Each structure stands twice: as C-alpha cells, then as structure tokens.
Amino acid sequence: MSPPRSPSPPAALPPSLSSVQIPNLPNSAYYIPSFLTSPEESFLLHKVLSAPQPTWRHLSHRRLQAHPSPLTPQNILLDIAGKGLPDWLREPVISRLRSIPVEVATSSDGDIEDATTEGQHTEDQDNGKRDDIFAPSPHTSPNHVLINEYHPGQGIHAHEDGDAYFPLVCTVSLGSHTVLDVVRKGVGEPHSGGWRILQEPRSLLITTGEMYTGCLHGIAGVEVDEGLNEQGIVNWGLLGDRGEYAEGWKRRGTRISLTYRDVVRVKKVGKAFGGLMR
Ligand SMILES: O=C(O)CCC(=O)C(=O)O
Numbered sequence: 001m002s003p004p005r006s007p008s009p010p011a012a013l014p015p016s017l018s019s020v021q022i023p024n025l026p027n028s029a030y031y032i033p034s035f036l037t038s039p040e041e042s043f044l045l046h047k048v049l050s051a052p053q054p055t056w057r058h059l060s061h062r063r064l065q066a067h068p069s070p071l072t073p074q075n076i077l078l079d080i081a082g083k084g085l086p087d088w089l090r091e092p093v094i095s096r097l098r099s100i101p102v103e104v105a106t107s108s109d110g111d112i113e114d115a116t117t118e119g120q121h122t123e124d125q126d127n128g129k130r131d132d133i134f135a136p137s138p139h140t141s142p143n144h145v146l147i148n149e150y151h152p153g154q155g156i157h158a159h160e161d162g163d164a165y166f167p168l169v170c171t172v173s174l175g176s177h178t179v180l181d182v183v184r185k186g187v188g189e190p191h192s193g194g195w196r197i198l199q200e201p202r203s204l205l206i207t208t209g210e211m212y213t214g215c216l217h218g219i220a221g222v223e224v225d226e227g228l229n230e231q232g233i234v235n236w237g238l239l240g241d242r243g244e245y246a247e248g249w250k251r252r253g254t255r256i257s258l259t260y261r262d263v264v265r266v267k268k269v270g271k272a273f274g275g276l277m278r
C-alpha cells in the first residue's frame with residue numbers, strides 16, 4: 001500500500017502558527033484539527049496495525065512501537081546504517097509539519113516567539129524565507145516516532161518527556177479522540193485539575209517551551225470522556241468539529257498516537273551492529 005496521492009482535498013494548514021496557539025495555557029501549545037485527511041489516516045493505521053508482532057512492546061495498559069528503534073538506556077538513538085525513519089512515517093507527516101507557516105523568529109530554547117508581535121524579523125524573514133518548527137532543533141527534523149495504542153479505558157500516567165529529546169513534540173492522533181491532562185510540575189496530579197486538551201482524530205498537537213519543560217501530561221484511563229465543553233476544554237475554540245462533542249461527553253474508540261520528536265544524542269553504527277541488536 002503506497003501513501004494516498006491526494007484522493008481527497010489536501011489537509012488545510014492554518015494561515016499561521018500563532019493563529020492556532022491554545023489560549024490560557026503555559027507557553028506553548030498549538031492545535032491543528034484535520035492535519036491529516038481520512039485516507040491518510042487509514043493508510044497510517046494500516047501501516048501501524050500491519051507491523052510484525054515483535055515490533056510491538058507490550059505494557060500493562062497499552063502497547064507501543066518505537067521507530068527507527070528504542071533509545072538505549074543512556075537515551076541515545078542508534079542510527080543503524082543511516083536508515084532513519086521508514087518512508088511511511090516521513091510522508092506525508094514530516095513535510096507537512098515542516099510546512100506549517102511559522103512567520104516568526106525562533107529562540108534557542110525551543111519556544112516559538114511570534115516576531116510579528118515582538119516587532120522583530122530574522123534576516124531570513126526579511127528575505128522572504130521562513131523557519132519551520134524544527135529549525136531550532138539539533139537535527140532540524142524529527143528523527144524518532146513513538147507509537148502508542150490505547151483501547152477505551154486505557155491511558156498513560158502523568159509524566160514528562162525529559163531531556164533525551166529537544167523540547168518539541170508533535171502528536172498526531174488516529175482512530176479516536178482523547179483528552180490530554182496537563183498540570184504544572186509540583187502542583188498536584190493531572191486528572192484532578194490543570195488543563196484538558198481534546199485531541200480529535202487526524203489532529204496535530206504541538207507542545208514546546210514551558211509546556212514541555214514545566215508541565216506533566218497524562219491521559220486518564222476512562223472509557224467515556226465527560227465535561228467536554230467550552231469551560232472544560234482549553235482548545236474548544238480550535239476544534240474542527242465541536243458538533244461531535246455537543247452532548248458534553250463522548251465514548252472513546254481505539255486511538256493510536258504518533259509522537260514525532262528529535263532525539264538529541266544520535267550515534268552512527270554499522271549494519272552488522274544493527275543485526276546484533278535485533
Ligand atoms: O498518546 C499520547 O498522546 C501521549 C503519549 C506520550 O505522552 C508519550 O509517548 O510520551
């Protein structure tokens with residue numbers, strides 16, 4: 001199965017990153033509904049679900065795949081014979097991630113600053129060129145994807161993603177909505193306060209800056225999400241289809257998430273070593 005060649009209208013990117021910033025949250029999180037089309041979602045679900053069984057790592061409450069490989073205990077990504085991510089995880093997601101219009105200057109800590117409001121422009125912008133969201137990250141592109149599968153009732157405990165990665169995560173949701181709970185570090189647990197972000201199927205959530213470094217995130221292990229309304233959901237105004245949640249609750253289906261990140265430490269190794277690792 002090859003990637004769909006635009007059989008339906010291409011997914012619409014926002015006019016600017018700042019137009020999809022989630023309000024009332026620590027800086028910064030951005031939400032783009034309909035980042036993928038339905039055929040693209042079906043293609044990715046097919047690829048994830050047809051992976052050979054050993055690709056999955058089974059945890060007590062979910063299963064996951066790491067591409068191109070799990071990190072070492074020292075949080076190093078082994079680049080085996082320069083293979084990198086498989087094509088189906090690159091296209092269409094990575095090129096689309098890198099075409100999100102960032103008409104902004106990016107600071108070295110990964111926070112994305114809106115130069116239009118700061119009144120400053122980078123040289124590139126003055127030349128009419130734009131940065132992309134991964135421009136400040138060490139490899140200027142994601143080099144790692146974690147795939148998590150959650151059945152209804154399954155979630156992930158409150159955690160932070162840590163310094164193995166550049167502080168920028170792009171999460172694509174497939175198959176079902178979910179609700180991500182976020183809380184500042186050291187202020188109680190998620191699921192009992194903080195903020196709630198609703199992620200629709202085919203959407204993209206970008207977290208960076210203080211949202212990455214100063215907060216914990218988790219997903220409650222429930223079968224039905226409640227309190228889905230303007231007061232309870234921080235990105236309510238950015239949702240693609242609020243009608244789906246008009247009753248204020250929704251039963252979860254099976255959700256698969258793809259989290260794209262740039263692992264800071266990469267070590268090149270030869271093919272023979274890669275064989276030994278399998
Ligand atoms: O599935 C998600 O959206 C969150 C996954 C996550 O937090 C992680 O893999 O670190």
Ligand SMILES: [Fe+2]
Binds near residue numbers: 159160217
């Ligand atoms: Fe995480």
